Amino acid sequence: MGINYIYPEFEVVRNDARCIRCRVCERQCSNQVHQYDKDLDLMISDESKCVNCKRCVSLCPTRALKVVKSDCLLRENANWSNDNINEVYKQAGSGGVLLSSMGNPKPFPVYWDKILINASQVTNPSIDPLREPMETKVFLGKKGSDIKHDENGKLITKLPPQLELSMPVMFSAMSYGSISYNAHESLARAATALGICYNTGEGGLHEDFYCYGPNTVVQVASGRFGVFKDYLEAGAAVEIKIGQGAKPGIGGHLPGTKIVGDISRTRMIPEGSDAISPAPHHDIYSIEDLRQLVFSLKEATEYKKPVIVKVAAVHNIAAIASGIARSGADIIAIDGYRGGTGAAPTRIRDNVGIPIELALASVDKRLRDEGIRNDVSLVVGGSIRSSSDVVKAIALGADACYIATAALLALGCHLCRTCHTGLCNWGIATQKPELVKRLNPDIGSERLINLMNAWRHEIKELMGGMGINSIEALRGNRLMLRGVGLNEKELEILGISHAGE
Amino acid sequence: MKRVFVNEKWCLGCHLCEYNCAFANSGETNMAKALKNVKIRPRIRVEEDGDAITFAVSCRHCSDPICIRSCISGALSRDETGTVCIDHDKCVGCRTCILVCPYGAISEDENGVIQKCELCVKNAAGSPACVAGCPNRAIIFEER
Ligand code: SF4
Ligand code: SF4
Numbered sequence: 001m002g003i004n005y006i007y008p009e010f011e012v013v014r015n016d017a018r019c020i021r022c023r024v025c026e027r028q029c030s031n032q033v034h035q036y037d038k039d040l041d042l043m044i045s046d047e048s049k050c051v052n053c054k055r056c057v058s059l060c061p062t063r064a065l066k067v068v069k070s071d072c073l074l075r076e077n078a079n080w081s082n083d084n085i086n087e088v089y090k091q092a093g094s095g096g097v098l099l100s101s102m103g104n105p106k107p108f109p110v111y112w113d114k115i116l117i118n119a120s121q122v123t124n125p126s127i128d129p130l131r132e133p134m135e136t137k138v139f140l141g142k143k144g145s146d147i148k149h150d151e152n153g154k155l156i157t158k159l160p161p162q163l164e165l166s167m168p169v170m171f172s173a174m175s176y177g178s179i180s181y182n183a184h185e186s187l188a189r190a191a192t193a194l195g196i197c198y199n200t201g202e203g204g205l206h207e208d209f210y211c212y213g214p215n216t217v218v219q220v221a222s223g224r225f226g227v228f229k230d231y232l233e234a235g236a237a238v239e240i241k242i243g244q245g246a247k248p249g250i251g252g253h254l255p256g257t258k259i260v261g262d263i264s265r266t267r268m269i270p271e272g273s274d275a276i277s278p279a280p281h282h283d284i285y286s287i288e289d290l291r292q293l294v295f296s297l298k299e300a301t302e303y304k305k306p307v308i309v310k311v312a313a314v315h316n317i318a319a320i321a322s323g324i325a326r327s328g329a330d331i332i333a334i335d336g337y338r339g340g341t342g343a344a345p346t347r348i349r350d351n352v353g354i355p356i357e358l359a360l361a362s363v364d365k366r367l368r369d370e371g372i373r374n375d376v377s378l379v380v381g382g383s384i385r386s387s388s389d390v391v392k393a394i395a396l397g398a399d400a401c402y403i404a405t406a407a408l409l410a411l412g413c414h415l416c417r418t419c420h421t422g423l424c425n426w427g428i429a430t431q432k433p434e435l436v437k438r439l440n441p442d443i444g445s446e447r448l449i450n451l452m453n454a455w456r457h458e459i460k461e462l463m464g465g466m467g468i469n470s471i472e473a474l475r476g477n478r479l480m481l482r483g484v485g486l487n488e489k490e491l492e493i494l495g496i497s498h499a500g501e
Numbered sequence: 502m503k504r505v506f507v508n509e510k511w512c513l514g515c516h517l518c519e520y521n522c523a524f525a526n527s528g529e530t531n532m533a534k535a536l537k538n539v540k541i542r543p544r545i546r547v548e549e550d551g552d553a554i555t556f557a558v559s560c561r562h563c564s565d566p567i568c569i570r571s572c573i574s575g576a577l578s579r580d581e582t583g584t585v586c587i588d589h590d591k592c593v594g595c596r597t598c599i600l601v602c603p604y605g606a607i608s609e610d611e612n613g614v615i616q617k618c619e620l621c622v623k624n625a626a627g628s629p630a631c632v633a634g635c636p637n638r639a640i641i642f643e644e645r
């Protein structure tokens with residue numbers, strides 16, 4: 001209190017005319033905000049603990065509750081915002097690094113929202129996706145650039161290993177440990193039913209989920225947790241994680257208190273030991289080193305699986321991607337600065353990296369200019385929010401998109417951005433059994449399947465409108481895009497014209 | 502017949518089923534009006550053992566219901582679908598059925614006679630309100 005006191009950010013407003021004292025809010029809030037007072041026969045709340053996850057609001061049967069932003073603010077100041085000031089107070093009290101979760105919430109430009117999609121009128125026919133076939137299937141991996149024949153003049157049709165997806169979307173890496181068993185099961189089951197892939201993240205693969213292997217991307221990150229022969233062989237593709245959009249250049253740290261039971265077994269580290277992912281891979285200091293790891297993994301999987309290299313979108317991303325393409329990787333995944341995370345230092349999350357739209361456009365252009373675009377597929381992530389973001393990404397040059405935040409929202413996440421506390425009220429970013437059970441994978445996988453099917457329909461509709469009947473024909477088709485309210489430089493980097501041109 | 506089955510693995514112990522039950526059987530259209538300042542008498546009850554296990558119990562609509570056999574006034578019967586129903590006018594409040602039901606699914610109502618789950622067939626909900634309101638599919642209404 002006193003000098004350290006920060007007025008609570010949210011207010012819990014209870015309409016007492018509606019409250020029936022069912023105590024559902026009290027039972028459901030893992031932050032212990034609500035409490036029933038027997039003597040007063042009243043529900044009371046301690047809003048200082050509220051993180052605005054809306055669990056209580058969603059479950060209150062009489063809609064007696066709302067959680068709103070507090071209006072008890074410091075004196076208005078365009079330079080020193082409330083957040084700036086409160087963060088100084090917090091650090092003056094704690095002496096520590098600030099932690100945050102999920103993606104960068106700052107008001108940086110969202111280029112997807114400044115790009116518009118074309119449609120056919122008069123001179124070229126649009127296509128009705130309900131009446132005519134539309135192809136949303138994609139294959140990720142190296143494609144041959146030229147046609148080759150064998151000694152008998154027969155066409156050589158054998159391609160390097162490909163990852164087949166029924167639509168150009170995958171669930172991106174979220175480790176078992178950062179998210180719950182039930183969240184993983186939901187993702188794995190949905191990916192299998194949809195014919196797409198989910199990604200283990202860096203925490204290894206729980207033994208129960210090996211059966212979903214054909215729809216799993218197994219990740220090898222700097223901590224190498226849970227990596228062994230069976231793991232590599234279980235997946236449909238292997239991903240080397242160099243970086244992540246939410247925290248480029250930063251490693252990871254899952255505290256020992258969370259390394260219990262199955263998580264310790266799956267990560268293959270002792271219970272109670274901190275799971276530390278170093279910032280760099282200690283065996284990768286150059287593209288040549290990366291090439292060694294790419295080929296070690298190919299060797300270990302008998303050249304049957306594509307190898308993905310995932311990097312965060314940073315300033316020299318085009319040159320970096322060119323190096324990765326030359327390292328022998330089959331797929332490059334780029335994660336923009338708005339990508340989510342289970343925990344990151346706030347300053348890194350909010351200030352490091354670049355927008356995925358610009359990174360994608362410059363990487364695609366660079367790889368084309370160098371004649372190596374067909375050597376790799378490009379997957380982009382870092383806040384793909386809707387099917388139109390997917391369509392814009394494909395038209396800018398991506399082969400597929402990675403989504404994670406959108407998938408978590410489908411599972412119930414309300415973006416309260418306090419995953420790092422481990423008390424997720426929606427059973428996602430937690431390992432507490434009583435919270436994990438709140439996410440029933442029957443419901444979770446169903447909702448993910450619904451979301452993806454809805455997006456697939458919308459993608460087909462948008463493509464049909466442009467008169468395009470396959471994703472392949474949309475990829476890199478920047479003529480289908482126009483910018484609004486963008487300056488010359490932005491248009492130049494995105495490689496698109498301004499609306500009206 | 503379709504019955505309410507329990508999937509205790511997913512039960513959160515939130516007790517919403519009890520409130521949805523009480524509301525469905527209140528005859529009111531507004532939950533706050535129906536349940537404010539009322540000590541509810543739900544026909545489904547959440548059993549709990551700390552955080553270890555919680556599950557909701559209501560009438561199993563047994564195929565050979567011991568409650569019907571024990572009823573001294575013929576107030577309990579199975580309707581054409583198999584739902585075990587209570588005729589409040591015939592019930593004399595002797596509580597024999599309460600004693601014999603192995604699931605503890607019968608209780609006393611506010612008028613001194615008994616009440617039990619009738620799968621919401623007689624109220625405005627039409628099908629089990631507890632199931633419809635369960636946030637985690639810990640109870641399901643299905644044919645098995
Ligand atoms: S959940 Fe709603 S009705 Fe129930 S006690 Fe809380 S505020 Fe009151
Ligand atoms: S933390 Fe979530 S559940 Fe708890 S009071 Fe706030 S919004 Fe409600």
Ligand code: SF4
Pocket residue numbers: 053101102408412413414415416417418419420423424425426428429
């Ligand atoms: S996963 Fe859970 S803790 Fe994290 S932002 Fe979503 S609701 Fe909040």
Ligand code: SF4
Pocket residue numbers: 511512513514515516517518519547556557631634635636637638639640
């Ligand atoms: S509503 Fe569902 S989850 Fe809640 S106590 Fe009843 S059965 Fe359990």
